Structures are given as C-alpha cells and as structure tokens.
Amino acid sequence: MVARLRYTLPLQAQTATQMEDGSAYLLLLNPTGGILGGDRLLSRIVLDPGTHACLSTPSATRVYRSLGEPSVQETWIEVGAGATLEFLPDHVIPHAESRFRQRLSVELGRGSRAILFDAFAAGRLAHGEAWAFREFDSETRVFCNGAPRYLSRTKITPSRDAPDGIAPSGLSPRSLGIAEGFGYVASLVALSDGIANWQPVCDALRSTLATMPRIRAGASQLGGGGCVARFLTATAGDLVSATSALWAAARRSLLALPPFDLRKY
Numbered sequence: 001m002v003a004r005l006r007y008t009l010p011l012q013a014q015t016a017t018q019m020e021d022g023s024a025y026l027l028l029l030n031p032t033g034g035i036l037g038g039d040r041l042l043s044r045i046v047l048d049p050g051t052h053a054c055l056s057t058p059s060a061t062r063v064y065r066s067l068g069e070p071s072v073q074e075t076w077i078e079v080g081a082g083a084t085l086e087f088l089p090d091h092v093i094p095h096a097e098s099r100f101r102q103r104l105s106v107e108l109g110r111g112s113r114a115i116l117f118d119a120f121a122a123g124r125l126a127h128g129e130a131w132a133f134r135e136f137d138s139e140t141r142v143f144c145n146g147a148p149r150y151l152s153r154t155k156i157t158p159s160r161d162a163p164d165g166i167a168p169s170g171l172s173p174r175s176l177g178i179a180e181g182f183g184y185v186a187s188l189v190a191l192s193d194g195i196a197n198w199q200p201v202c203d204a205l206r207s208t209l210a211t212m213p214r215i216r217a218g219a220s221q222l223g224g225g226g227c228v229a230r231f232l233t234a235t236a237g238d239l240v241s242a243t244s245a246l247w248a249a250a251r252r253s254l255l256a257l258p259p260f261d262l263r264k265y
Helices: 199-209 236-255
Strands: 024-029 040-047 052-056 061-063 071-079 084-088 092-094 099-108 113-121 135-144 147-156 184-192 216-221 227-233
Touching: 040 052, 071 084, 084 099, 084 236, 092 099, 092 135, 099 113, 113 135, 113 236, 135 184, 147 184, 184 199, 184 236, 199 216, 199 227, 199 236, 227 236
Parallel strands: 024 052, 040 071, 052 084, 061 092, 071 099, 084 113, 092 113, 099 135
Antiparallel strands: 113 184, 135 147, 184 227, 216 227
C-alpha cells in the first residue's frame, strides 16, 4: 500500500485500493475542474522495489484558455527494482486559446516493468472546437537504469498563423500524418528491463488493434526493447474502448494478469 502521501491543492490523491492481483490502485485528481494559465503542477511518485501501482485519473484533464503564461503539468516517477507501474490517466482536452505543456519522466530500475498511456483531444469537439488551442506540448521520457529507452514528444501550435489565435478549418493538424481528420490522438507503450523477446507483446497489441476497424492504428517494437501502439479515434467512446482493450492485452502479455475495470473502484 501507500507508505507516504502528501499533496497540496489543486492536486489531490485518493486513498489507494488494494486489488486482488496485489497492485495498489490510486486515483490522482484535480478537484478544481481543470488547469489554468500560469498553473505549474508537479507530481513525484516513487515505487519501492517489488511493489505494483496502477495510477489513473477520474476524468479528462481540461486546460482552459490563457492569454499569458502556459499551463504546466509535470510528473516524475521512479520505479524501483522489480516493481511494476501502470500509468493510465484520462486524455487531455485543450480548450480554445489554451497553452499547455506536459512532461512525464519515468526511471525504471532493474527488473521493473511499465505500461504507460497518453492521449489528447483536438479540443472540445462537441462545441465545435478543433485545433483551436494556441499551444500543445507533451513529452514522455523513460530511462532504464539511467539509459534512455523511450522518448515521445508532440508539439502542435495550430493557431500561430491565425491573427485572432483561432485555427481555421483545414489547418495542418487535420492533415495526413498528424490526425488525418480524427479527433483523438493516443499511445500506449509497454516497457521492461530484462525482457529479450518483445514479439509476443507486440503481436498481442496488433491482434487487438485488428479487431477495431473504426480507428487508425499501428504497433511496433522499440529498438532498445519495448512495444508502442499509437492510434487515432473519431470519438471519445472509441478512445475509451480502444484503450481498455489495449491495456488488457498489454496486461496479459507483459504482466500475466487479467484486466479490471478502472471505473468500478
């Protein structure tokens, strides 16, 4: 279970739930409803050797408009030797004229394992907002025993060419190679120290993606070890369904554990 817990609003962590598989399930939340311009939120999480934590959020992270400083969210996670991390936050929704910078840094110890998820929406799609934010900059860095293992960065500034700061219809984020007309962009990566053959994990992710024709997706092995799946969905419902299915496949193939419903706890 959680040995030490300290937070300052607007960040908050709920009491951990002990799952049947031995993991500690913990929700990280912001009860204020979103992130404002000028906010700088920092979370530091340490998994002791041999522990297993599954971290998520109760809802999407909303980023509100900013006429000045960006909204900044940073998460630093240390995974001890033989420990297991599952990090599955809900997606980010950048509102019109928002500026958001996000950093996730994970350090994996010897024999540790991790499943990491990251996703964002093009905006408040139900309100007709798509690619209307000023800046979206999200980066994930993973190190294994001090050596870099995985780096993913997405930086989009769709409104910089528009004099009023609102991206016109058909601006580059909608085009081929970025979002291709889809409203949600996501990735799930499985990593571990000490696994030589990642083919079964990648095969499991590819087989799962093949059952979802409504999304655009692909999965591949990482050069230093690991497997990443990236996918685009048109709706939030498709995003949730695809994420749940991929997480279940990663859990079974990497951790030899069955999935559970995040929303039931």
